[in-house]
Amino acid sequence: MGDQNIDTLDALKSLQDAFYQAIFDAKTATITPTVSTIIATEKLSPAERINIYRGSILGGITTALTNIYPVCVKLVGEEYFTRMVSAYLKKYPSSSADLGRYGEHLPAYIAKFKPAEALPYFSDVAQLELLWHYAFNAAEDTFSDHGLRPLSELQDLTEQQHSMMEFCLNSSVNLCVSSYPVNRIWRVNQDDYQEAFPGEGRVDLNEGGVKLLVWRTADFTMRVDELSDDEYQFIAAFLRGKRFEDILEIPFRQPVSDILQRCIQMGLIVGFNLNP
Amino acid sequence: MSDNQFKSQLIQGVGLGLRSSHYQEIFDTKPDVPWFELLSDNYMSEGGLPIHRAEKIRQDYPITLHGVGMSLASADPLNLDYFSRLKTLTQRLQPAYVSDHLAWVSTSGQYTHDLLPFPYTQFTVQHVADRISQVQDILGREILVENPSSYLEFQATDMTEWEFIQGICEKSGCLLLLDINNIYVSAVNHGFDPYEYLQAIPIDRVKEMHLAGYEKMDGYLFDTHGYRVHPPVWDLYQAALMRFGQVPTLIEWDTDVPDFETLRSEARKAEAKMKEVA
Numbered sequence: 336m337g338d339q340n341i342d343t344l345d346a347l348k349s350l351q352d353a354f355y356q357a358i359f360d361a362k363t364a365t366i367t368p369t370v371s372t373i374i375a376t377e378k379l380s381p382a383e384r385i386n387i388y389r390g391s392i393l394g395g396i397t398t399a400l401t402n403i404y405p406v407c408v409k410l411v412g413e414e415y416f417t418r419m420v421s422a423y424l425k426k427y428p429s430s431s432a433d434l435g436r437y438g439e440h441l442p443a444y445i446a447k448f449k450p451a452e453a454l455p456y457f458s459d460v461a462q463l464e465l466l467w468h469y470a471f472n473a474a475e476d477t478f479s480d481h482g483l484r485p486l487s488e489l490q491d492l493t494e495q496q497h498s499m500m501e502f503c504l505n506s507s508v509n510l511c512v513s514s515y516p517v518n519r520i521w522r523v524n525q526d527d528y529q530e531a532f533p534g535e536g537r538v539d540l541n542e543g544g545v546k547l548l549v550w551r552t553a554d555f556t557m558r559v560d561e562l563s564d565d566e567y568q569f570i571a572a573f574l575r576g577k578r579f580e581d582i583l584e585i586p587f588r589q590p591v592s593d594i595l596q597r598c599i600q601m602g603l604i605v606g607f608n609l610n611p
Numbered sequence: 612m613s614d615n616q617f618k619s620q621l622i623q624g625v626g627l628g629l630r631s632s633h634y635q636e637i638f639d640t641k642p643d644v645p646w647f648e649l650l651s652d653n654y655m656s657e658g659g660l661p662i663h664r665a666e667k668i669r670q671d672y673p674i675t676l677h678g679v680g681m682s683l684a685s686a687d688p689l690n691l692d693y694f695s696r697l698k699t700l701t702q703r704l705q706p707a708y709v710s711d712h713l714a715w716v717s718t719s720g721q722y723t724h725d726l727l728p729f730p731y732t733q734f735t736v737q738h739v740a741d742r743i744s745q746v747q748d749i750l751g752r753e754i755l756v757e758n759p760s761s762y763l764e765f766q767a768t769d770m771t772e773w774e775f776i777q778g779i780c781e782k783s784g785c786l787l788l789l790d791i792n793n794i795y796v797s798a799v800n801h802g803f804d805p806y807e808y809l810q811a812i813p814i815d816r817v818k819e820m821h822l823a824g825y826e827k828m829d830g831y832l833f834d835t836h837g838y839r840v841h842p843p844v845w846d847l848y849q850a851a852l853m854r855f856g857q858v859p860t861l862i863e864w865d866t867d868v869p870d871f872e873t874l875r876s877e878a879r880k881a882e883a884k885m886k887e888v889a
Contacts, residue, residue, distance in 0.1 A: 341767040342734040348686035350730070350765075351718035358723065372730075374764045378830040384763035387831065392725040399724070429722040432680040432693035433655045437724075472656030475663075555660045 358389050359425055393421060399434045403468045404441065406524040407461050410454065419448065435472065439465065456520060456540065459513035463521050463559070466509040466549040471557060473507035476605045483606045486599065492609075499609045502595075504573050507551040508603060512567075516542040518559050552602055560601070569594045570603070578610075622646040622673045622707045622819075622859045625878040625885065629674075630864070633871045634664050641671060642875070646707070648861050651678035654704075655696050665704060674706050675819065675861075677788075681711035681746060683756065684729045684739050685718060694749045701750060708819060710755035710788045713739070713776070726759055730767035731775040740782035747785070755788040755818055760796040760825075760834035772797065773811035780816050787812065789855070790821040791848045792840065792863075796832045805847050809854055817855045822848060822881060823863040837866035839877060845884065852888040860885065 341347050350372060357369040366385055373381035397420045401408050408416045423444050429437045442465055445451050446458035478485055483503050492500060511517070516538055522528055523536040546567040548560045562570070565587045572582045583591055598604045624645035629637075636642075647668060654662050668674065680693050701709055714726035729735055747753055758776060770778075779785060789812060798805035824838025840848075840862075852858070862877045 341730045341732045341765075344686050344738065347729070347735065347738065348718065350767075351686055351715060351727075354727065355718050355721060355723065372765050372767065374766055379762075381763065383830075387762040387833070388725065388727060392723045395724055429724060430720055432652075432682070432690045432717065432722060433696075434652065434722075434724045435656060437722075472659040472661070474657035475659075551659070555663060 354385075357385050358392055359428075361386075361389065393417075393424070396420065396424060396429070396434070396437065400438045400441065403435075403438055404461055404464045406464055406521050407445075407457065409524045410457060410460065410520075411451070415450075419445075419451075422448075435468075441465070456513065456515035456517055459511070459515055459517045460520055463511050463513075463517050463547065463549065466511050467557065467559070469509055470507040470549050470551045473551060476503070476506050476553070478606060482608055484608060485606050486604070489607065496609055500579070500607050501610050502573070502579055502604050503606050503608055504570065505550055505553075505603050505605050508570065508574070509549045510562075510567065510571055510574065511547040511549055512544070513547070514544040515540055516545055518545055518547055518561060521559065548603075550603070553605070563589075565589050565594055566597065569598070620673055620705055620707045622675060623857070624859060625881040626675070626859060626861045627874050627878060628677075628861060628863045628865070629665075629668060630868045631661070631664075632868055633874075634668075636871050637668065642871070644672065644875070644878070646673040646675065646859070648675045648677050648863075649704070649706075651676040651697060651700055651709070652680050654700055655680075655693075662700075662703070669704050674704060675708045675710065676701060676704065676706040677757075678709075678711045679724070679726060680716060681754075682716040683711060683713060683742050683746070684735065685715035686738075687717055687720060689742060689745055689749070690717070691749075694746065698750050701752070708755050708786075708788070709750060709752065710757055710819065712757045712759050713779075714759050728759065728761045728763055728765070730765035731770045731772060732767060733769075736770075736775055736778035737782065740779045740785075743779060743783040743785045747783070753784070753786050755786045757788040757790050757821065758793050758797075760790075760793040760800075760832075762800055762831055762833075764801055771803070771808075771811075773808045776812060780813055785816070786818045787816045788819045788821060789817050789851065789858075790823070791851055792821065792823040792825055792844050793834060795841075795844045795847055796825050796834050800831045806850060809847070809851055812854075814855055817858050820848070820851060820855070820858050820860040821863050822860060822877070823865075835866050836863050839873075840880070845880070848881070849884055849887070852884060857885050857888065 341350060353368045357366040366382060369385060370381040373384055375381055397417050400420050423441060427440045431437065442458050442461040445461050451457050476483055519538045523538060546562045548562050551557050568585060572585060587594060626646035626648055627644050629647040629649050649665055654665050712726045715729055716723055743756060794805045794808050822840045822844065823836040824840055825832045826835040826838060860881050862874055864874060
C-alpha cells in the first residue's frame, strides 16, 4: 500500500480499513500494511505513531465506558476493567457515531467472561448500570393533543373514549432482575454512601435476588426501586405492550387497584392516550 | 422552544467550553461569560438532564456546538442518523456555529470515536469538500471546519495541510475554526513553520479560534486539552489576532478539568491579547 496513491474512494477506504485494523490488533502482520503508508522520521517510527492513536482511541472509549459503568470499575479495579474493555472492543466494535450508545453488550459479555467467574453478580451490576444510563438519557414525557394526556383529564372522557384509554408508563422505566442483591452492591459502592457510612460496605450475597425498577422522575431524579413480584409483573406487562384490560386479567396476589395506585403515586404512570 | 426565548445568537469575545462539573456554578452565579461551546456529541440522546441543562444555559448565553462525529474525511457514506440528530439539536439550541474536525472517525461502519489523520491529496480535497457541502445541505447552514492535531503524516500526502484547507474552502465554501494549539502541536510534530501556516489561511473564512494546552511527550506533543495554554501558543495566537482580527475565541479544557475560575483566568489572558489588537 506504501506506493499507492490516494486518488480514488476505494484507495481511501483501503487505507482507513487497514488503519482501523492496525489500531485494534497490534500484531506486526496486521500493522505492516499501515506502517508502509506512514512517513518514518528520526523521532518516531510509524509503529510508534500508530501507537499514539491506539492509546488515544482505547483511552477515550475506556473513559466513556467507565462513566457508564463506574461501580463495575470499582468492583474489579481500573486495570482489570481497561483490559476487559480492550478485549470487548475486538468482539464488539462500536457501530454508532454516538459514543453514549456504545457498551450495550458489556453485561452479556461479562456473563461469559471467564476471568470474571469469581464475581457471579458482576454481570448483573453491569446490567443495572446500563439501565441507569438508559434512564438518565431517556426522552421526557410530554403531553400533546394527539398523544399523551394528563391523568387529570380522565374524568372528562366519554364512555366510548374510556374503552379506548390506555395508561402510559414513564418512558425512562426499565426492569432489572438479579439472583443477587445488586441494588445493595450498587448502593454501597456509591461515593455518597462511602462518605455517609465509612467502613460499612459489606453485602451478604445470601440476602437473595431482587426485582428492580430503574427510572428517572419528572424532575430528573434518578431512582432504583425494589419491586414486589406483583409490581414487577404489572410493569413488565406494560413494557411488553399489553393492553390495560389484559393486564387486569393477570392473577396478582394483591388487588390490581392497589398496584395501579402505587404506580400513579410514584409517578410511574404519567398519563394516558386513546387508542382506537 | 421558540427563537424569541433565546438571547442573541451572535458570539464575540472569549468563550468557555461548557463542562458538566461547572453547570451548578454557572446556574448559581450567572458569570459574565460572553458565550459557551457545548460538545454536541454529549447532547445526542433524546432527553434527560444534559439536554435540559443545555437549554437552561442557552436561555442566558449564546452558544456554539462543537462535535467529533461528522467523520468528514471518511470513505464511508455520511451517517444520516447522526446528522438527523445533530439537526434536531441545532434546532433545539440554535447555536451561532456548528463545527467539527478535518478528520475521519469511522470506516466500514465501525467507529473509533477519535479524530484520525488521512493523506492530503487532490482526491481527498474534493472528497472532503463534497462531504462538507452535503453536510451543509442536510443541516441547512454553513459549518465551521477545524484543523486537527496530528501525530503522523502519510507517504501519499502531496500537499501541505494549509493547501488542503485552502482547497476545501474554495470547493465547499465552508468556514473555519482555527485551533491555534493544534497548529502548534502539528508544527512541532511534523517540523513545519506554524506562522507560514497562519499566513496561508484565508482571512475571511476564520470565524472562531480555539486555545488549549498540549502535553509534552517523549518525541512529540500531544493534544490533551488538559493544561493551561502554553507560551508558544499564546505567541501564535497573537499573530493570528493580527491576521484575522478579533475572532471569537474559546478556551478548551477536556481532561482534568479545573475549577471554573481557572478557565476564566485563561479567558482573561486571551481577552487581554484580543484588546491589544483592537
